[in-house]
Amino acid sequence: MATTDALEPATTRRGYPSYSRNVVQRLLLNREAAVIAALVVVYVYSLVSVDFFDGPLTTYNILKEYSPILLMALPMTLIIITGEIDLSVASTLGVSAAFCGVLVKEHGVDLTTAMVLTLVLGIVLGAVNGFLVAYVGLPSLAVTIGTLALYRGLAEGLIQTDRIAGFDPKWQDWPTERIGGTNVPQIVIPVAILAVVFFVLLHFTSFGRGVYEIGLSPEAAHFSGVNVARTKFLLFVMSGLIASLAGLYVMLRADSAATDTGIGFELKVIASVLLGGVSIFGGRGALHGVIAGVLLIAVLNSALLLSNQGSEVIQIIIGLLLVASVISSSFLSRFRELLPRRTASTNQVSGQKSRKAPQ
Amino acid sequence: MSAATTPVLELRDVSKSFGPVVALRSGSLAVGAGSIHALVGENGAGKSTLVKVVAGVYRRDGGEFRLGGQPVDFASTAESKDAGVAVIYQEPTLFPDLSVTENIFMGRMPLGSGRLSGRRIDKGAMHAEATALFQRLGVHIDPRRPALGLSIADQQIIEIAKAISLDARLLIMDEPTAALSGNEVARLFAVARSLRDEGRALVFISHRFDEVFELCDTVTVMRDGSYISTDRVAETTESQIVAKMVGREVGDLFPKTVAEIGEVVLDVQNLETAGEFHGVSFQVRAGEIVGLAGLVGAGRSEIARAVFGVDAYDAGTVTLAGKPVPAHDPRGAIRAGMAFVPEDRRQQGLVIQGSVGKNIASVIRSRISKSGLITAGSEYAAARPWADRLEVKTNALDMKAATMSGGNQQKVVIAKWLATNPKLLIIDEPTRGIDVGTKAEVHRLLSELAGQGLAILMISSELPEVLGMADRVLVVREGQITADIARDDATPENVMAAATRSSEKAS
């Protein structure tokens, strides 16, 4: 178009504005705002019209039950933003619980040492994924389906019999005890700290900028000096570590480790992340959206249970929300293109490639 | 010739918008049978949109569109194909996993005859026809092999074979020569001429005027989404066309000023990667622009990529300002003071879906972050002076790079690297796919930078650019540097000779 290619004197071009949309549009017209709004609406609605939702146990139970999902969603967000995926988190959680349980119960290791060793195991399991994806260059979808089976298999192999129970009550009670007189279990402390750490890591560090760049264009990221392989490797290691931390929590909370501990959690985690506005193709999404996504599912679940609905209703709702979220985001992006900007000056329509990975 | 009365393709005042963006205002084009028609214009002039309307990729908003005199309106590429329109895009679009033959016949594979085989593909007939096509084009390509691993030139040939097998009456080629070497271009032109002589209509889009003058008989100029003029090639000149394309005077295209040549900045010794290049040694000094010339595929870009470290190399050393540069480590190279504007702007140079500001700040993040933390505000603040310095045309720094013209995108890439305050700038195809106006700007900038003591290694397939800008020309042939020619001695003839000479002395 005329305005873009015509040569104009530099003097008319001083001082570019940073943003093409005003602050209200920027804050409100995005997926994260939509998810947070949905969370608030559902929460307020439940408070008003669901019996016992305002009771003291609701918040406590939501936080107690959904802490592992929230934990695993943190690194998963970063992984999906790079365009990869980790399906093995729930199996890592399971094998971590099993490993720690077996160390304590069958080998007499004291619980603290066992927990440290378990976290090391989580790092190793994450590193296996990370190595195969980042350095061997295999598709993460396939690799982590493999390690999903492998790690779950290790859990089964470790436990053999069905269930290990009876841990040191000192440790066992800590995560689920309330903070002071509140309805907040103590596990929320480490969860909140980690959420802040991951939020800063993703949104306010060069590493986080690299994560987005890898998701948008791995080749351009490589050419700008982003260490693509190391970034992905580290993310999978973090994912393994956090999943094994979640495994310890689940083990202590239930005072047991079983072969099916955490089974199926991976899809819950991924569903929350996608619901929170992260694109499965990578490159976009934000951590506050994901946290809102997890809480949205948690609140819905709790409200439905209190309304005497079976757990299957929440499944249906999660499913429909997921489908609706991807469809709406394709509409939303089309809608946003129609909004006025500071004089549009686009002259090429970019064929945004929807390919997840080149062959 | 009866065809002269009814053009094969006729477009009149065709328009196309995307939301608020007008991509094509009033496009007109008339192409007769048995002719090769050049379509020229700056980037963003609307050529590609026009082509996509004809191909059925886009549907026009208004205007007339006739094929062989009949009004048509294509809703899909399948419909245009059925009507005898074949389009060869700049980047060949082949299916890497499928065989060459299947690529040629995809979407219209011949079915067998008979009761049982009526619904299955007649593979024998298909391979035979592909073989016949390649024979006619005079190339060796095994029709049964997968398209994976074929060179761009081979892929281009397959696209042409596809067009011929469609028996297309109208063949549109969108910058088909951009990635081809000299003899590949010659082969393509021979095929194009023979198609013309068969009475087909061809549309040829190119930024290279020498090709337009060599091949085409008529030329249509577009500017700002509108039709400007149509002339017989024999009756016009390059400068007339350029004037119409730009709509204003263009200054000197190669404003080279002589800079003071200083110390050695880049020293490359015996660089080697098996199968790509070997024994590569050269130096670039401060204030010097060294041109790396040669045919596409000779190994120029590969050398540059290895020097910068995006690719690994097998042997040799790279030294920058006296310090060794770590191998296969772009970060290390950047830290040492290298900057690299790569060949493929959309894939390698930019995070194309990222914002202009973040792209510009992307390599200097460690410098602008405070105690490890970085904010969008600090990125945009750091990017602003560089956008200003390069006169990037954008409305705001958070606009996606994808929404800008090629020339502006290139400015963003250059801004991003200049922000790192480099000692050496490697720039691969600095003006590929950029309009004439911005081209001159980029050249002026390079010259200025050299004047300020920056060492520049410039790779270019455009000989005039190399001869116009470089203080010294290194010629690469088959992975080796075969000539080192000073500016005053360099001529098109001796550079081309060094680039193509058969290997009597080599290895």
Added chain:
Amino acid sequence: MSTDLLVEPSRQSAGQRALTTFLRSRELSIAIVLVLIVIAATLKRHTFVFSHDGWRDTLLTPSILLLLAVGQMVVIVTRNVDLSVGSVLGITAYATGKIFIANPDTPVVLVFAAGLLIGAVLGAMNGFLVAFFRVPALVVTLGTMYAFRGYLTHQAGSKRIVAGDIPANFEKLGTQQLLTVPVLTLIGLAVLAVVGYYLHTARGGRELYAIGSDPDAAHLYGLNVGRRVFGAFVLSGALAGLAGVFSVARYATAFAGTGRDLELQAVAAVVIGGVAIFGGSGTVWGAAIGAFLLVTINRALPILGISDFWQGAVVGGLIIGAIVLDRVLSLRRAHQLIEARDVTEEEG
């Protein structure tokens, strides 16, 4: 331009070429692994194959996963994925039971047709969302996996279809054999043959590969991408529906959890069979052998002296091994293809 150049005709005869392709194929290598496992298990315990039940189970047990793998392969080859198949299987299995409860005399053919139809309708929902809204299949089918399973749980609650609900003739079908080959396996193999033939020889089949190989190019070629992808999901759904009927015939039970986790097994079978997870290459034969291998290895491990507690780990290792092998093979192939190009260029 020299006009005397000729494209070199392949020096091999068609038969030779077919033989070398076969010998070098990825499918053969995995088939060999399968055969070795069967041999090893049989050597250890003859009844693994050489007994009426052993022989039957060897062929029968994989038939359900076989159907899912065939459907999944057709979807994956288009660079999509269908995670809802386990839920679809559960729904049709439960529906099959309900049909028999409502009318125990329902003809078996009708029940099969109903299973196919229910599956096809559910698959069409996936296909519609993916193909017409152009949204990622992974997300959509993850969503419908939850929604379908939730719907089933809502319907079934804690109720179970038990053997008593199933007419004897239908239950017998689950173990019936024809020339010692179980009927269900024969049906599964027939489906495999038809789908394989279609993918290999029909225009539509080749277009499915093209779409997965490069979806953008497929649009430019004027292929009807939406219709093909839609068709792939309908097929996958229909086969999952058929597998649901199989599951009732075989196990004479269905409940809210029937078919859970089978979706990942189906994807695993396809991956083990050498189908690229991002589409464009692989064969349905490979996926089928992958399904047989996955199921057989589960049966064989205890016999081979590996505690069944470690089975999951072995299967996981197998999947990883298959992916790594594919990477090695594809790198070698790409290298060979580039070399082949260079040779012809030098000649030319």
